[in-house]
Amino acid sequence: EVQLLESGGGLVQPGGSLRLSCAASGFTFSSYAMSWVRQAPGKGLEWVSSISSSGGGTYYGDSVKGRFTISRDNSKNTLYLQMNSLRAEDTAVYYCTKDSVDGSTWYSDYWGQGTLVTVSS
Amino acid sequence: SSELTQDPAVSVALGQTVRITCQGDSLRSYYANWYQQKPGQAPVLVIYGKDNRPSGIPDRFSGSSSGNTASLTITGAQAEDEADYYCNSVDRTIFGGGTKLTVL
Numbered sequence: 750e751v752q753l754l755e756s757g758g759g760l761v762q763p764g765g766s767l768r769l770s771c772a773a774s775g776f777t778f779s780s781y782a783m784s785w786v787r788q789a790p791g792k793g794l795e796w797v798s799s800i801s802s803s804g805g806g807t808y809y810g811d812s813v814k815g816r817f818t819i820s821r822d823n824s825k826n827t828l829y830l831q832m833n834s835l836r837a838e839d840t841a842v843y844y845c846t847k848d849s850v851d852g853s854t855w856y857s858d859y860w861g862q863g864t865l866v867t868v869s870s
Numbered sequence: 871s872s873e874l875t876q877d878p879a880v881s882v883a884l885g886q887t888v889r890i891t892c893q894g895d896s897l898r899s900y901y902a903n904w905y906q907q908k909p910g911q912a913p914v915l916v917i918y919g920k921d922n923r924p925s926g927i928p929d930r931f932s933g934s935s936s937g938n939t940a941s942l943t944i945t946g947a948q949a950e951d952e953a954d955y956y957c958n959s960v961d962r963t964i965f966g967g968g969t970k971l972t973v974l
Contacts, residue, residue: 784962786913794905794913794956794965810963844912848962855962856903856918863912 751775751859753845758864765835771828771845771861779823782848785830787841835868874957874966881972882947890942890969892957900960902940908953917942947973
């Protein structure tokens with residue numbers, strides 16, 4: 750059974766930093782791309798960042814580019830999101846997703862339960 | 871434009887058929903993925919690609935596409951289908967704004 754367990758969320762002041770982790774199990778972690786998707790309170794889904802299976806390719810949404818860094822440790826089956834220079838608008842539940850591809854279609858076939866990040870003074 | 875546009879809310883009578891749509895220029899060339907999200911829960915993939923259902927998703931859910939519009943159809947909607955539905959681009963980086971489905 751695929752499991753994705755996020756951790757590291759919490760309350761942080763504007764300008765502060767936080768590192769999220771996602772522990773994966775139930776599949777060959779090193780064979781799959783992974784992503785972070787967030788959802789602000791009462792709002793829709795927003796893609797944040799993706800990373801290739803090897804970690805050699807990283808991709809970011811415009812709203813977090815230059816502030817967030819995605820990474821992975823395939824020896825520990827863990828995905829990370831380092832978040833710096835946090836703003837109030839970064840307040841959201843952050844989901845870790847396992848990604849698959851079918852032809853030219855990428856999709857997130859498994860999601861974690863999410864971890865809440867609150868940026869406030 | 872890379873945006874995906876969805877109607878904010880749709881309703882359907884129990885047991886009837888409902889279509890939830892997603893519009894965007896990218897959909898002229900590619901299919902959309904669809905996710906279901908119930909209150910307080912993580913999203914669940916219900917349709918990906920042309921019309922593929924992950925294991926465990928009932929066959930009353932189907933996907934289609936025409937021109938710049940992708941559609942998620944629920945044939946014989948059930949009470950448990952009441953949820954928010956999001957379409958998603960083929961490279962998974964763009965989400966529609968979501969459609970709140972109410973089953974009457």
